Amino acid sequence: MSLFSFFSKRSSAPVARERLQILLAHERSSIGGRSDLVAILQEEILAVIAKHIAIDREKVQVKLDRGNSVSTLEVDIEIPTPAGPARVALRG
C-alpha cells in the first residue's frame, strides 16, 4: 500500500480528468433541461406513495450518486406502522 501510494502520489491529473469527464457529461445533459431532476423525482415518487399511505415528509431521504456509466437514485422513506416504523427503500 505504501509503495503504491508512493508511486501514485504525484499523478493527480488523471483523477482530475476523470472527475471532470463524469461531471460534465451530467451537467451538459441537465443544464437548460431538467437540472432539478432529483427534486421532481422526489415529489412524484412521494405523491404515488402518499396515495396509499400517510408518510412524514421529514422522514424521506433522496440521494443521487453520479457514476460514469450508471447513476443511482436512492429514495428512503420511513413508513409508520401500528407495530412500529418500517422502512421502504427504493433503488434505481
Place this chain on the structure above:
Amino acid sequence: MAKVLVVTSGKGGVGKTTSTAALGAALAQSGQNVVVVDFDVGLRNLDLVMGSERRVVFDLINVVQGDAKLAQALIRDKRIDTLSLLAASQTRDKDALTMEGVSRVINELKEKFDWVICDSPAGIEKGAVLAMRHADTAVVVTNPEVSSVRDSDRIIGLLDSKTERAEKGERVEKHLLLTRYDPVRAERGEMLKVDDVIEILSIPLLGIIPESEEVLRASNMGAPVTLNAPMSAPARAYFDAAKRLRGETLEMTVPSDKKGIFAKLFGRRVA
C-alpha cells in the same frame, strides 16, 4: 470585414484581461486595426494592464448612453498607433449597459476597425452575456485546473445559445486558449495535459501560454506582454495565437524561457 472576438472564461483570474491585451497588441503589431473593449463594468482593469489608466475620460457606458461620441472615448495606444482601447466604467452599474446600446456601439466599431476584441467579465450574468452577444469568434481562456475547465464548458454552452449568431442558427467560432500551463508538471502527472483539456472541452486549440514571470512583469509595467517582452515565451505563444486567428496554420508548441548558463548566473533582469 471586421471581426468581433470575445475573450471569455466563466471563471475569474484565469487571464482574460492579460490575453485580451496581448492578443490585441499582437494583432495590432502585425498591422491590423484593433480596438480592445472592456466589458467589466464596475471592475475595469484592461486600462491598467494596457497602461492607459490615466488617460480614461469617457467610457463604454458614456458612449452607450449617448453622453459621449465614440471618437471621444477611444484611447489610442501611445506605442502602437493601430491599437485603441474603449474602457469600462468604474463607477456605474452594469445595468447601464443595454442590449440596443451595446449593439449600436459594436456596429460603429466594426466600421472603424479590423478587430473588435471584447474583454468579458467573469461569471455568466448579464455583463458576460452582453460581451459575447455579437461575437463572430470566441477565445475561451482556460487554466489546466478542474474549476476553470468546468466553467469553460459552461461558457461554451452559452456561446452556443445566447449569442446573436446562435439565435440565427449560425455558429460562433470557438477557440481554446490554455493559459498558465506548466509542461513539466503536466508531464509528471500533476497537471491536466493539453490533450486532456482539448478532449474534455472538444474545441480547437488556439495556443498554449506557458506559466511565466513575464506576465506579471508586463502588467506591473502597464504593457501587453507582447510589447513589454516580445521575445519571452508567453509573448511568442501570443504572437502564434494571433497568427492563427488570422488564419495561418502553425505548428503548436509550448515556448519556453529556458535560460543559458550565463543568463542563469548573471541574468537577473530588472524590469
